[in-house]
Amino acid sequence: xxxxxxxxxxxxxxxxxxxxxxxxxxxxxxxxxxxxxxxxxxxxxxxxxxxxxxxxxxxxxxxxxxxxxxxxxxxxxxxxxxxxxxxxxxxxxxxxxxxxxxxxxxxxxxxxxxxxxxxxxxxxxxxxxxxxxxxxxxxxxxxxxxxxxxxxxxxxxxxxxxxxxxxxxxxxxxxxxxxxxxxxxxxxxxxxxxxxxxxxxxxxxxxxxxxxxxxxxxxxxxxxxxxxxxxxxxxxxxxxxxxxxxxxxxxxxxxxxxxxxxxxxxxxxxxxxxxxxxxxxxxxxxxxxxxxxxxxxxxxxxx
Amino acid sequence: xxxxxxxxxxxxxxxxxxxxxxxxxxxxxxxxxxxxxxxxxxxxxxxxxxxxxxxxxxxxxxxxxxxxxxxxxxxxxxxxxxxxxxxxxxxxxxxxxxxxxxxxxxxxxxxxxxxxxxxxxxxxxxxxxxxxxxxxxxxxxxxxxxxxxxxxxxxxxxxxxxxxxxxxxxxxxxxxxxxxxxxxxxxxxxxxxxxxxxxxxxxxxxxxxxxxxxxxxxxxxxxxxxxxxxxxxxxxxxxxxxxxxxxxxxxxxxxxxxxxxxxxxxxxxxxxxxxxxxxxxxxxxxxxxxxxxxxxxxxxxxxxxxxxxxxxxxxxxxxxxxxxxxxxxxxxxxxxxxxxxxxxxxxxxxxxxxxxxxxxxxxxxxxxxxxxxxxxxxxxx
Numbered sequence: 001x002x003x004x005x006x007x008x009x010x011x012x013x014x015x016x017x018x019x020x021x022x023x024x025x026x027x028x029x030x031x032x033x034x035x036x037x038x039x040x041x042x043x044x045x046x047x048x049x050x051x052x053x054x055x056x057x058x059x060x061x062x063x064x065x066x067x068x069x070x071x072x073x074x075x076x077x078x079x080x081x082x083x084x085x086x087x088x089x090x091x092x093x094x095x096x097x098x099x100x101x102x103x104x105x106x107x108x109x110x111x112x113x114x115x116x117x118x119x120x121x122x123x124x125x126x127x128x129x130x131x132x133x134x135x136x137x138x139x140x141x142x143x144x145x146x147x148x149x150x151x152x153x154x155x156x157x158x159x160x161x162x163x164x165x166x167x168x169x170x171x172x173x174x175x176x177x178x179x180x181x182x183x184x185x186x187x188x189x190x191x192x193x194x195x196x197x198x199x200x201x202x203x204x205x206x207x208x209x210x211x212x213x214x215x216x217x218x219x220x221x222x223x224x225x226x227x228x229x230x231x232x233x234x235x236x237x238x239x240x241x242x243x244x245x246x247x248x249x250x251x252x253x254x255x256x257x258x259x260x261x262x263x264x265x266x267x268x269x270x271x272x273x274x275x276x277x278x279x280x281x282x283x284x285x286x287x288x289x290x291x292x293x294x295x296x297x298x299x300x301x302x303x
Numbered sequence: 304x305x306x307x308x309x310x311x312x313x314x315x316x317x318x319x320x321x322x323x324x325x326x327x328x329x330x331x332x333x334x335x336x337x338x339x340x341x342x343x344x345x346x347x348x349x350x351x352x353x354x355x356x357x358x359x360x361x362x363x364x365x366x367x368x369x370x371x372x373x374x375x376x377x378x379x380x381x382x383x384x385x386x387x388x389x390x391x392x393x394x395x396x397x398x399x400x401x402x403x404x405x406x407x408x409x410x411x412x413x414x415x416x417x418x419x420x421x422x423x424x425x426x427x428x429x430x431x432x433x434x435x436x437x438x439x440x441x442x443x444x445x446x447x448x449x450x451x452x453x454x455x456x457x458x459x460x461x462x463x464x465x466x467x468x469x470x471x472x473x474x475x476x477x478x479x480x481x482x483x484x485x486x487x488x489x490x491x492x493x494x495x496x497x498x499x500x501x502x503x504x505x506x507x508x509x510x511x512x513x514x515x516x517x518x519x520x521x522x523x524x525x526x527x528x529x530x531x532x533x534x535x536x537x538x539x540x541x542x543x544x545x546x547x548x549x550x551x552x553x554x555x556x557x558x559x560x561x562x563x564x565x566x567x568x569x570x571x572x573x574x575x576x577x578x579x580x581x582x583x584x585x586x587x588x589x590x591x592x593x594x595x596x597x598x599x600x601x602x603x604x605x606x607x608x609x610x611x612x613x614x615x616x617x618x619x620x621x622x623x624x625x626x627x628x629x630x631x632x633x634x635x636x637x638x639x640x641x642x643x644x645x646x647x648x649x650x651x652x653x654x655x656x657x658x659x660x661x662x663x664x665x666x667x668x669x670x671x672x673x674x675x676x677x678x679x680x681x682x683x684x
Contacts, residue, residue, distance in 0.1 A: 200375055201408035203395040205422035205473065215421075219412050 031279075038272035041066045049268050069273035079257065079274065083281065086254040089168075089243075090236035093175035094183075097232045098225065100176065101183035105224075106217075108184070109191035116192075123184050135174055135245050142170050142246070170246035175236055182235075183228040190224025191217070234282055254278055315525065316540075317350035324387070326351040326509055327372070327477060332381030334367050334533075341367040343533035344381075354503055354510040356520035358556075359530035365513045368530075369479050372511060373402045386476055401470035402479040405486070407462050409454045415441070415465050416450040422473040440472040443502060460491050467499075471506065480512045484519055496522050517557050521545070529553055545605075550684050554603040561609070561649045563602045570596045575681065576620070577602050581647040587620035589676040594683050601682050606652040608678040611639065611670045622673040623649065627664055639664060641672060 009017070040049040041064070054062045073079040108119045126134060141147045142164040149161040164170055194217060202212035240255030247253070254274065261271035317323040325348035334342040342364040349355045357365040370376045371383060374395035382391045390398055401422070410418050416437055423433045441447050444464040454462055463483070470478055483499065484492045500523060503510050514520050520527045521541040528538045529552075537549045548554035551562055563586065565579030570592070577586040577600060586602045594600055616622040625643040632655075639651045649672060664670055 195406070195408065197404050197406055197408040198410060200373075200395070201402075201404060201410070201469075202421075203375075204373060204400075204402045205469070206396050206425035208396055211425070216410060 034272045034275055037268050038069055038276045039065045039067070040269050041068075042267050042269050047268065048266050066269065069269045070277065072270060073273055073277055078252070079254075079277075082252040082254045082257045083278070085252045086237050086239075087281075089171065089175070089253065090233050090239070093172060093179065093236050094229050094233045096172065096176045097180050097183040098229060101180055101187055101228065102225075104180075105184045105187035105191055108188050109194070120188070123181050123188075126181065131178065132241060135178065135242055138170070138174055138177070138246055139165060142173070165246060166248045168247065168251070171243050171251065174242040174246045175239065178242060179232040179236060182231040186227040186231065187221065187224040190221050190227075194220060230286065237282060238278060315352070317353070318348070318526065323350055325349060326353075326386055327511070328382075328384040329368070329372075330382045330384065332368070332371065332378045332383060334364075334371060334376060335379045340533050342371070342378075345533075345535050346381075347528060347535060347538065349509065349511060351509055352503075352507050353525045354500070354512060354523050356512045356514055356524035356527045357530060358514055358517060358520040358527050361515055363530040364533035365530050366481060369402075369481055369511060369513045372477065373400055373479050374398050399476040400479060401473050401475040401477075403466045403470045403481065403483055405482040407466040407486075409462050409465050409469070411454050413453075414450065415446060415452050415454070415457070418454070418465055419468045419472050421469065426473070436472055440468045443471075443505070444468045459486055460495065463487065463495070467502070471502070471508065474506075475508060478508050478510050480510060482514055483512060485514075485516070492519070493522075499523065521557070527557075529556060546680070548603065548680060548682065550682050551601050551603070554680060554682065559606050559650055560603045561606065563604070563647075565600060565602060567592070567594060567596045567598055567600060570594070574676075577679075577681070581643060581645045582623050583644070584622050585620050586679055587676050588679050588681055592681045592683075594681075598683065602679040603682060604674055604679050606638070606650040607636070607654075609649070609651045609672050609674045611641075611651055611653060611664055611672060613668075613670065615671055616673040618673070621676060621679075622671055624669065624671055625649065627666055627668045627670060630664075630666060637663070639670075641670060 036052060037049055040052055042048060043050045050064065052064055054064060056062045104123075108116055108123070111119060139146070143149070144161040144163065144165070146165075148164065149158075152158045153161070198216050198220075199212050202216045203209070207215060238255045238258075239253065240259055243251050243253045243256055244259075258271055258274045258278075261267050261274060327347075327349040329345055329347040329349075332342060332345050333340065345364075345368060357368060359365045367376060371378055372385075374390070374393060378391060382389055384390065385398070385400065390400075410421065413421070419437045419440055420433050423436060428436075437450075438447075441450055444467055446461060446464055446468065449457065449461060454465065457465065463486070467483075480499075484495055487495060496519065499510075510523075512520070512523055514523075521544075524541060526538060526540055527544050529536045529544065531552060537544060537553045539547070544553060544557050548557065554560045554562065563577075563579040563581050565577040565581075565586065567575055568578045568585065569576035572591045574590065575588050575592045577588070579586060579602065588602070592600065615624075623641075623643050625641040627639055628642045628648065629640040631638040634655070636652045636654050639653065641649045641651060643649060651672060
């Protein structure tokens with residue numbers, strides 16, 4: 001028995017291996033496949049790209065690494081304009097989510113425990129319906145003879161419908177509406193933990209309520225702000241459904257470009273290169289920030 | 304009971320001076336939370352440079368009273384004056400009062416220096432002035448080398464001193480301390496008590512301290528206010544509270560005491576005699592008591608004021624006879640629990656004067672108890 005116990009992995013290893021296995025199967029392996037495709041050449045075949053490895057003769061294995069897909073991304077300004085526009089739209093959406101979500105999370109954290117649970121339920125309630133259906137519903141609200149325009153006309157505020165659908169405005173509405181809960185939840189979790197005697201201490205030391213907020217609540221909630229912003233910004237950059245359904249068809253978004261390359265042009269290698277480049281654009285700055293933050297924390301401990 | 308370091312300062316007694324102006328005046332203050340009365344019609348005068356302790360069990364209203372002084376709670380009725388100014392409606396950030404919180408409430412995202420400088424920055428003082436005062440204050444609380452540390456890198460005792468420095472650096476008229484030593488271990492607590500008194504004497508700030516620990520209250524304070532159910536039961540110096548309690552509640556809350564319920568059988572201006580069913584001999588007290596003959600009274604005798612002996616006392620009064628039921632050796636004293644023939648258990652403490660005491664009383668030994676006629680305190684409620 002002892003012989004067996006020494007050779008079997010411990011319970012701790014078993015438990016921690018589950019998420020690693022999950023990430024390996026559903027993230028790392030697909031990522032490697034996409035990375036592989038991004039270095040191959042397009043072909044009219046099934047699948048529509050040429051293999052990287054090729055037996056030239058019995059004993060000669062050739063590796064074809066096609067860097068042309070990445071070069072193409074740099075040469076054609078469609079791609080980097082799409083990247084920049086996506087980052088801009090995602091940035092503005094994140095900022096709007098923060099401006100709307102922070103007061104909501106704050107109000108939730110400060111309400112009585114029973115109200116708090118109801119508000120929390122309301123914040124996650126949209127998830128009970130499909131994301132796609134909820135975005136479609138906005139078409140019904142925003143179109144020219146939709147609910148909003150009809151209501152404004154009935155009230156006599158406008159004479160003819162305002163063009164809202166297929167504008168950037170509609171995209172921002174859809175983005176903020178869809179991603180707001182991802183901002184509220186981490187902020188709420190953070191603000192709810194705040195020790196209220198710290199605010200009393202600030203008041204005791206001469207802070208008016210808004211000063212106490214700026215000097216105590218806000219800095220202490222920064223981890224929640226960062227978590228919420230990342231949770232909104234990262235999926236928003238690659239967002240495809242909202243700009244397709246609500247936005248101007250000419251709107252340049254990298255998610256739409258990827259879709260077009262993949263399905264309309266059937267150019268899997270370029271589509272993969274677009275995806276890899278997007279990943280690098282997002283992950284590298286975040287990793288750098290994370291490093292910088294942990295370094296700052298360590299510095300504090302060694303002083 | 305630890306000797307109070309205040310003993311050297313017996314002359315500091317502004318409350319006995321009819322001309323002295325109270326620095327803090329709590330005037331008929333009541334605080335209700337819904338139907339619950341947390342503070343019930345409390346009036347209290349506190350003088351400049353006092354260390355005034357509000358003592359009581361948890362839920363007695365002492366913290367609510369302190370929070371009203373800080374401005375975190377508004378009295379339902381009544382007024383609060385500090386240095387002659389009505390503070391009742393003044394918000395906490397405009398009061399010349401600072402508080403040291405029980406949890407210390409040190410800002411976790413700031414260094415020690417930033418914590419201490421916080422209140423001064425809020426006042427808008429010049430940078431150089433702030434740096435100077437922060438450095439002085441950190442020196443005073445012996446945190447000079449720790450200025451750049453974050454609170455999570457400090458021990459509990461160091462965090463406590465940060466909280467103290469942060470409150471004192473503003474030079475408040477009044478410093479409020481909510482259970483200042485409760486989170487410290489016993490040795491550090493005793494040490495810090497004396498440090499607090501030294502700092503208070505150096506700066507001359509008036510302290511109001513809330514505590515549930517009677518020993519802490521006795522050591523720190525010039526005067527103690529004992530609270531129960533939102534009311535102040537008695538206010539007095541530590542020795543007044545101990546030697547002249549005005550009720551059984553005070554006698555039993557502060558220190559240990561043996562109370563004998565009885566009836567006045569002789570009631571003269573210069574002495575009284577009390578018969579208690581618990582004792583064979585009557586209790587003789589060498590001063591008069593304002594109560595009617597036949598009334599039920601309680602005679603309270605402190606354990607250290609009772610002597611044990613093997614011989615029967617010669618006096619007719621103030622003795623009892625019983626069996627040693629339990630002994631607790633505490634080092635400096637031993638505590639004897641003596642069961643009288645009536646069934647009543649009396650607590651007696653005897654100093655351990657000699658290192659080798661083969662002659663000490665032992666378990667199941669029959670002993671006589673006696674006390675001096677000045678020892679019992681007679682209370683009528």
